[in-house]
Amino acid sequence: MTGPGRGPAWDAAASAAADAYPRxxxxxxxxxxxxxxxxxxxxEALVLALERWPADGVPANPGGWLMTVARNRVLDVLRRASVERRKLADLAVLEPAIASEEPAPGEREDIADDRLRLIFTCCHPALALQTRVALTLRAICAVPTADIARAFLVSESAMTRRLTRAKAKIAQAGIPYRVPAGDALDERLPGVLAVIYVLFTQGYNADGEPAFAQEAIRLARLLARLMPGQSEASALLALLLLQHSRRExxxxxxxxxxxxxxxxxxxxxxxxxxxxxxxxxxxxxAPRAGPAGPYALQARIAACHAAAPSVEDTDWRRIADCYDQLVRLQPSPVIELNRAVAHGYAHGSAAGLELLAKARAGGALDDYPLAVAAEADLTARAGDRDRAAxxxxxxxxxxxGESQRRALLDRADEM
Structure with missing residues (x-):
């Protein structure tokens, strides 16, 4: 975003600082x-960077610059607090990471692990989902607490208390600051991916905060880079890119x-x-590529839309097939709703309405306005325009949401 006092130099500085900040x-x-x-x-280091870099130029090693300033600030605070010598000695291990633009070969894995540790700690299942999203925004993305509070429709003081409680819970419950291994990683990774996806939808929704969607893509890109063997992490990045490509x-x-x-x-x-x-x-x-996971299937669906020159040329049968697989893999009322819409386009409105009736039968979609909108769309395609209106x-x-409400009323008027 540009504005008074901002421009390409500020944007370049902000981008470099944001990339280095999680590390x-x-x-x-x-x-x-x-x-x-x-x-x-x-x-404090980030604020200083955004004050100086637009005028002085982005340093060759943005992360090293931020690390130097932040580390010196930590040392000042610890000295003033007369903290035990051990912590001061521990901080000396940060100096090698400052020396060059690229970390030394032996240090690269440690630095990557640090970022992964922070992501997995912020997304720990012991924390409520909204708290995980908020803590991720604050600790990893450097989003101001006031902006997070506004997105979650609470006061800044309430969000500050929530974040403070989350950090205290991490400390008091002994939540480990590490990346799980083996089966534990397979169990925890979906939760981390879910936090990133929720963060994206928080920004991509009609009346959401667009910057949150960008932060989610940045996090997904980081996770895919740090965990190249995890296909679902890469699939999530592809899914977010495809969905975000339609924003304008x-x-x-x-x-x-x-x-x-x-x-x-x-x-x-x-x-x-x-x-x-x-x-x-x-x-x-990829070698030994296994069955597609839920994010891979959703990405394939989004890819079908992206590849089609028009809605008429969309491969709806492939989309319907992907939803058939997805609902078996990860059954939910919303997925069943989307499956019904896909079958309505692939096999006719009657088939879609039949599946939609089954999806709504349990009552889970009673308060979901998009279920009614889907029925309206399929009903219109079946020819009953009065009922569709x-x-x-x-x-x-x-x-x-006001934007969505207006769009639905416009569709009603068209009928």
């Missing part, structure tokens, strides 16, 4: 064992939401689409 925080947490001290000192086309010139079938596809980010397609191609041709208005009445 600095993670290393300081590991070394000091003090989350608050590590975050405070890294934040999701609103018209008046700011109204535009549904996928009506978007101007020339406005999609085809650079992001190409990157995602390359990731999916690599996954398909009624259903679109019903969906609008149940929707809290």
């Amino acid at each position: 600095v925080v993670a290393t300081l947490i590991r070394t000091t064992g003090d989350w608050t001290l590590a975050e405070d000192c890294a934040q 086309a999701r609103r018209d010139t008046e700011g109204r939401l535009v549904s996928l079938d009506r978007q101007d596809r020339s406005r999609w980010d085809h650079t992001a689409i190409d990157e995602a397609m390359a990731i999916l191609s690599d996954l398909r041709h 009624h259903l679109f208005r019903e969906a609008a009445a149940r929707t809290q």
